[in-house]
Amino acid sequence: MATASAVADGRPARWRRSASSGSLTAGSSLGLGVAMIWFSLLVLIPLSAIVVKAAGGGWSTFEHVLASEQTRSALQLTVLSSLAVTAVNMVMGTMIAWMLVRDRFRGMGLLDLLIDIPFAMPTIVVGLVLLSLYGPDSPIGVEIQNTRWAVLLAMAFVTLPFIVRTVQPVLEELDTDAEDAAASLGAGRFTTFRRVILPALVPAIFAGAALSFARGISEYGSLLLISGNLPGRTEVVSVRLFSFLEGGNLAAAAAVATVMLVVALLAIVTLDIVQRRVARRV
Amino acid sequence: MSIDVSQVSKRFGDFVALDDVSVSLPTGQLTALLGPSGGGKSTLLRIIAGLDSADEGSISIEGVEATKLPARKRNVGFVFQHYAVFKHMTVAKNVAFGLEIRKRPKDEIAHRVDELLRLVHLQQFAHRLPSQLSGGQRQRMALARALAVEPKVLLLDEPFGALDAKVRKELRDWLRRLHDEVHVTTVFVTHDQEEALEVADEIVVINEGRVEQVGTPDTLYDEPANDFVMGFLGEVTQLGGLTLRPHDIDVSTTPLLAGATPGTITRLLRVGFEVRATVTTDAGEEVTVVMTRTSSRSLGLDQGAKVWLTPASGATTVPAMRSVASVG
Numbered sequence: 001m002a003t004a005s006a007v008a009d010g011r012p013a014r015w016r017r018s019a020s021s022g023s024l025t026a027g028s029s030l031g032l033g034v035a036m037i038w039f040s041l042l043v044l045i046p047l048s049a050i051v052v053k054a055a056g057g058g059w060s061t062f063e064h065v066l067a068s069e070q071t072r073s074a075l076q077l078t079v080l081s082s083l084a085v086t087a088v089n090m091v092m093g094t095m096i097a098w099m100l101v102r103d104r105f106r107g108m109g110l111l112d113l114l115i116d117i118p119f120a121m122p123t124i125v126v127g128l129v130l131l132s133l134y135g136p137d138s139p140i141g142v143e144i145q146n147t148r149w150a151v152l153l154a155m156a157f158v159t160l161p162f163i164v165r166t167v168q169p170v171l172e173e174l175d176t177d178a179e180d181a182a183a184s185l186g187a188g189r190f191t192t193f194r195r196v197i198l199p200a201l202v203p204a205i206f207a208g209a210a211l212s213f214a215r216g217i218s219e220y221g222s223l224l225l226i227s228g229n230l231p232g233r234t235e236v237v238s239v240r241l242f243s244f245l246e247g248g249n250l251a252a253a254a255a256v257a258t259v260m261l262v263v264a265l266l267a268i269v270t271l272d273i274v275q276r277r278v279a280r281r282v
Numbered sequence: 283m284s285i286d287v288s289q290v291s292k293r294f295g296d297f298v299a300l301d302d303v304s305v306s307l308p309t310g311q312l313t314a315l316l317g318p319s320g321g322g323k324s325t326l327l328r329i330i331a332g333l334d335s336a337d338e339g340s341i342s343i344e345g346v347e348a349t350k351l352p353a354r355k356r357n358v359g360f361v362f363q364h365y366a367v368f369k370h371m372t373v374a375k376n377v378a379f380g381l382e383i384r385k386r387p388k389d390e391i392a393h394r395v396d397e398l399l400r401l402v403h404l405q406q407f408a409h410r411l412p413s414q415l416s417g418g419q420r421q422r423m424a425l426a427r428a429l430a431v432e433p434k435v436l437l438l439d440e441p442f443g444a445l446d447a448k449v450r451k452e453l454r455d456w457l458r459r460l461h462d463e464v465h466v467t468t469v470f471v472t473h474d475q476e477e478a479l480e481v482a483d484e485i486v487v488i489n490e491g492r493v494e495q496v497g498t499p500d501t502l503y504d505e506p507a508n509d510f511v512m513g514f515l516g517e518v519t520q521l522g523g524l525t526l527r528p529h530d531i532d533v534s535t536t537p538l539l540a541g542a543t544p545g546t547i548t549r550l551l552r553v554g555f556e557v558r559a560t561v562t563t564d565a566g567e568e569v570t571v572v573m574t575r576t577s578s579r580s581l582g583l584d585q586g587a588k589v590w591l592t593p594a595s596g597a598t599t600v601p602a603m604r605s606v607a608s609v610g
Contacts, residue, residue, distance in 0.1 A: 177366035180333045181424075183353040184360040185380035185431055195379075199370040279370065 047261065054254035065255040073232045074240040075256075077151065079263060081236075082216030085155040089212045090205055093163025100164070101171040115165070118158050123221025130154055130226045146228030151236060154222040159215045163208030170204040199279060206275035213267050217260060284309035284467040285330060285435060290339030292325055292491075299325040301491040303339070307469055307484075312461045314482035315471045316514070322491040323471045327437050330469070332356045344434050359428030359466075363440040365420040367412035373423050374399065374408040380431035398426040401460070418449040429464065438470035442477070454481055475515050479503065487511050509600045519570040520602045521563075521591055528558070528572040530597030534590050535581055542590035545569065550578075550585050561589060 024032065054061065065071055100112055118126065130153060135145045144150045174197065182192040220238040227234040237260055244253040285307040292300040299322045307313045315323040328334040330341055332353035340349040348356055368376050374395050381391045399405040402422040404415075412420055421441060428436060441457070442450040458481050461468055472478050478485050479499045487494040487502065487510075495507040506512035509525040519528045522543050537544065545563035552558075557578040559571045569591060583589070593599055 175364070175366065177362045177364060178368055180353070181360065181362060181366040181427075182368075182379070184331055184333065184356075184358055185427070186354045186357075186383045187379075188354060191383060196368055 050254050050257045050261070054251065054258040057251040057255065061251050061255045062259075065252045066259070070231045070235070071240055071256065074235045074237050075259065075263075077148065077234070078217050078237040081148070081151050081155055082213050085152060085159055085216050086209050086213045088156060089159055089163045090209055093160070093208060093212075094167050094201065094205055097164045097167035097171055100168060115161050119161050123158060123219070124224065126157055126222035127154065127225035130157065130222065135226065145226055146230060146234060148234055150226045150228070151223060151234055154226055155216045155219055158219055158222055159212040162212040162215065163205060166204045166208035166211070167201055170201055174200055202278050203275055206271050206278075210268050210271045213271070214264055217263060217267075284344055285469070286342045287326065287330065288340050288342075290326070290329060290336045290341065292322075292329060292334065292337050298491050300329070300336070303488075303491070303493055305486055305493055305496060307467070307486075309344075309467050310465050311483040312458070312468045312470070312481060313484045313486060314478035315469060315486050315488055316475060316478040317473065317488035317494075318514070319473055321489045323473075323488045324439050326488065327439050327469065327471050330435075331358045331360045331437050333360070357431065357434050359431065359433035359436040361421070361424050361428050361436070361438040361441050363443045365412070365417070365424050365444075367420055367424065369412055372409050372411060373404060373415070376412065376423055377426045377430050379427060384431065394430060398430055401429075401463075402426045416449075417445050418453055421445065421453065425460075429466070433466065435467045435469065438468065440471050440473070443472075450477075457481060479515065487514060489514070504598055506598065506600055509602055512598070512600050517570075517572075520567065521569050521593060523602055524593060524599040525602040526593055526597050526599045528570045530594045530599075531569070531571045532592045532594045533559070533561075533571055533573065533577075533581060533583070534592075535583075535587065537590045539590070539592050542592045543567075543569075544588070544590050547583060547585055547587045547589060550583060557583070559583065561591060563591070 096115070100108065100115075121129075130150070131145065133140065134142050134150065134153065136143060144153065178196050179192050182196045187195065218238065219236070220242070223229075223236055223239065227236065227239075229235045229239050237256060241253050241256050241260075244250075244256065287303060287305045287307075290300055290303045291298075301322075303322075303326060315326060317323045325334060329336050330343070332348065332351060332355075336349065340347065342348055343356060343358065368379065371379070377395045377398055378391050381394060386394075395408070396405065399408055402425055404419060404422055404426065407415060407419065407423075412423065415423065425438075425441075438457075442453050445453065454477055457470075470481075479502075482499060484496065484498055485502050486496045489510055495502060495511045497505075502511060503515055506515065509518070512518055512525055517528055518525050519531070520526075521531060534542070543563050543565075545561040545567075547559050548562045548568075549560035550557065552575065555575050557573055557575055559573070559578070561569045561571055563569060571591065
């Protein structure tokens with residue numbers, strides 16, 4: 001029992017793993033090499049290039065770009081809208097995943113299929129679809145074109161599947177015995193959900209949230225048509241960036257890109273930390 | 283009577299899991315629900331706990347009508363085959379769960395958890411996560427968790443089914459001792475007749491959704507109601523239209539008794555102190571006979587030898603109705 005518990009402690013296992021990574025076999029070093037080259041070509045080098053480009057203009061470029069009221073407003077709108085939409089998705093996405101896994105109803109298979117539509121559609125088509133429903137002469141009488149609601153709506157549309165699809169498989173694998181155990185110990189449905197089910201879903205919810213937020217701040221196509229791109233009101237960062245490029249102001253575009261890179265990194269790290277906290281607290 | 287099950291039926295689609303089951307389980311005893319897999323015993327346990335609902339019939343626990351009561355209001359402790367631990371909680375938190383739900387004061391909870399962990403010999407693991415425990419330890423934790431809320435009855439669904447043979451045996455003895463200490467009315471489901479015979483005060487044999495027999499281990503073994511019960515509780519063979527135990531057959535090498543069945547030994551196998559002989563009777567029936575090595579030697583038995591078989595006096599026998607029908 002003593003030896004078993006020593007191994008189960010986790011420390012010896014970790015030690016063994018780190019020791020083995022010091023001496024890779026020929027096969028895995030080749031694999032690691034190829035993976036690193038691929039990752040560098042696709043991600044690291046272009047990212048570094050953008051940062052270098054932005055840094056080339058010196059600190060003043062950043063100051064100049066961020067001094068612009070229009071850019072600051074675009075940054076603010078993008079980040080806050082993405083946060084809001086992600087928060088909504090954390091609730092709605094979990095609910096939809098729950099429905100798909102635990103409930104039995106007609107048309108469930110169809111709904112399960114439709115969830116992925118926002119993934120599959122070209123974003124400009126999403127813009128068109130939203131415009132036809134919520135644009136001028138809206139058939140349902142809701143005209144939100146050229147307002148900040150339109151930004152939220154478009155972002156919510158394209159980020160919907162992320163949390164559904166990360167939570168769904170975890171929920172499917174979840175052992176219902178633990179819920180029965182909670183019930184027999186006197187827990188009501190809400191307590192069981194909060195104390196037994198939710199903690200198991202937290203990592204998946206936050207992983208989906210990170211994806212959802214990242215997609216939100218990067219959205220361009222679906223916003224192009226419906227948001228109206230009004231400077232200082234409904235213009236998002238990606239649109240602002242594009243107009244910098246059109247104006248030939250490459251340095252400013254690179255500076256904005258770098259700011260967004262930092263925002264994305266911050267968001268991912270923050271979500272990871274929050275997730276750890278939440279998982280530990282429950 | 284602590285638990286009264288009255289005329290309970292349960293169907294899953296076309297499959298009849300329980301067919302008009304009525305049984306009363308006495309207070310303070312350790313009762314086993316014994317039967318083959320898929321016979322309905324786990325379903326009955328889950329219905330008693332309120333984790334499943336009966337299609338028909340009623341359940342009362344300690345005189346309280348419980349048929350419509352949800353699981354959380356039945357005050358029943360339930361232990362699952364695969365432990366059903368709360369993975370993200372420490373061992374102490376797992377055990378404290380039911381008490382926290384009941385909003386007991388913090389120091390009372392801490393005291394009770396400590397007491398229970400001591401009872402199940404896990405006090406030094408209080409701050410571990412369940413994933414850092416062995417299967418046997420997890421099941422003991424699950425038991426402490428169920429006992430924490432001082433349930434009126436404790437229900438265990440194949441509690442040792444997922445453990446290896448040695449741990450199984452240890453836990454079985456330990457459960458018996460624990461029950462003698464705690465005295466809570468306990469019902470456990472098992473398909474292992476040895477487990478039931480060894481641990482239980484009373485055994486309910488369930489097969490194909492029906493109760494075959496209820497009784498003490500001795501009653502069931504000595505006076506089985508039918509050949510299913512007899513066959514399920516131990517090895518059986520057939521001799522002259524009777525079902526009986528292979529060690530309850532007398533072998534002689536001469537036709538001493540009238541009515542003895544003549545046959546030839548077609549196979550002789552020695553397993554330790556035991557000798558297992560397969561005798562093919564002149565009528566073509568295959569009979570298994572078990573005797574000690576010593577008696578086999580004193581009779582000078584060998585393969586191909588002619589023998590006469592008679593049921594031993596005082597042997598438990600049951601007419602072999604069902605099996606004869608299935609052979610025919």
